[in-house]
Amino acid sequence: MRYFFRVEYDGSRYGGWQRQPDTESIQGHIEKAFTVALRAPVSITGAGRTDAGVHAKRQGAHLDFYGAIDPGRCQLSVNALLPPEIAIYNLQQVDPSFHARFSAVSRLYRYYICFKKQPLWFNRVWRLNHRVDWDKARSHLPAIEGKHDFAAFMASGCGTENSICTVKQVSLEKDDDILLFTIEADRFIYKMVRSIVGTLVDIGRGRLGITMEEIIKRKDRRLVGETAPPFGLVLENVQYQGVD
Numbered sequence: 001m002r003y004f005f006r007v008e009y010d011g012s013r014y015g016g017w018q019r020q021p022d023t024e025s026i027q028g029h030i031e032k033a034f035t036v037a038l039r040a041p042v043s044i045t046g047a048g049r050t051d052a053g054v055h056a057k058r059q060g061a062h063l064d065f066y067g068a069i070d071p072g073r074c075q076l077s078v079n080a081l082l083p084p085e086i087a088i089y090n091l092q093q094v095d096p097s098f099h100a101r102f103s104a105v106s107r108l109y110r111y112y113i114c115f116k117k118q119p120l121w122f123n124r125v126w127r128l129n130h131r132v133d134w135d136k137a138r139s140h141l142p143a144i145e146g147k148h149d150f151a152a153f154m155a156s157g158c159g160t161e162n163s164i165c166t167v168k169q170v171s172l173e174k175d176d177d178i179l180l181f182t183i184e185a186d187r188f189i190y191k192m193v194r195s196i197v198g199t200l201v202d203i204g205r206g207r208l209g210i211t212m213e214e215i216i217k218r219k220d221r222r223l224v225g226e227t228a229p230p231f232g233l234v235l236e237n238v239q240y241q242g243v244d
Contacts, residue, residue: 003069004094004243007046007059010085012123012231016052017059026050026086030061033081037074038065047100047238048107051191053230055124060238061088062100069093090244098243106168107188108237111181111197111228118177125178126197126232130205134179137204138172140212144183144196145170151219153199155191155227163189163219172200182236191227199225 007030015023019031027044034042047060071091079087112125144167151163167185174180181197199215202208202225215223 001066001069002062002064002094002096002098003071003091004060004062004098004100005075005088005091007061008057008087008089009055009059010123011050011052011054011056013085014052016054017046017048017050017056023052026056026059029082029086030078030088033078034063034074036081037077038067038069040065040067045100047104048188048235050235051194051230051233053123054233054235055231056235058237059235060100060104060240062094062098092243094243098240100238103240103243104238105241106184106186106239107235108182108184108239109188109193110183110234110236111193112232112234113179113181113197113201114177115179116177121178123231124234126229128201132201132204133206134172134174134204137200140200140203141170141172143211143213143216148216149219150189150192150216152215152221152224153192153195154189154221155195160189165189165192194228194230194233195224197228197232201228202226 009026015025017026019025019027027046031042031044042063044061044063050056075088075091114121114125114127147166149164154163165185165187170183172181183193208225210223
């Protein structure tokens with residue numbers, strides 16, 4: 001039987017989502033906890049990978065287990081075994097055809113930026129000390145929406161040659177002392193969100209004299225700005241049809 005669940009985590013001290021032999025990972029800890037709770041080897045599949053230092057609120061994942069599971073009791077046991085920075089919730093049985101990665105309709109990320117020292121947001125925001133013309137940066141957002149080849153924003157080491165993504169929404173809004181960059185798409189490529197954020201910042205700072213539209217059109221990695229640090233990025237949601 002197949003079971004779906006959500007995952008929330010603070011990725012500050014982890015090497016990312018994906019299981020790795022020499023680094024602590026989110027996937028590795030969850031598989032270990034399920035293996036102990038169910039007394040059988042367990043492998044899980046996530047909706048996607050997050051980089052080292054990146055956080056998540058509603059990551060999606062599934063596992064296959066050929067035996068009866070009491071979701072409520074199992075969830076309590078797994079959470080008791082997990083480190084304090086990782087939790088699972090909404091554990092539920094789903095149809096065998098469901099897949100945490102391929103059944104996803106969209107993914108939504110938010111990047112958090114602040115302009116002063118805020119201890120309660122430590123390791124959760126990118127603190128900028130230089131001036132940025134945010135209206136100028138915001139004027140480039142329309143070029144990101146829609147279906148495009150985002151090859152220019154694909155970092156080396158990406159495991160796919162397909163760099164075409166459909167961006168459903170993108171915004172840049174201020175909430176008190178925090179600036180929120182929000183982007184939702186059907187899929188993302190390696191470090192795409194962080195590359196876009198860094199490029200918008202460099203455009204707003206006047207360090208780049210090229211438009212976002214031209215960068216996307218030319219597909220040249222050398223034209224983009226710096227890659228924003230990982231700790232400001234949160235996978236806010238993975239959307240599915242019929243599964244919460």
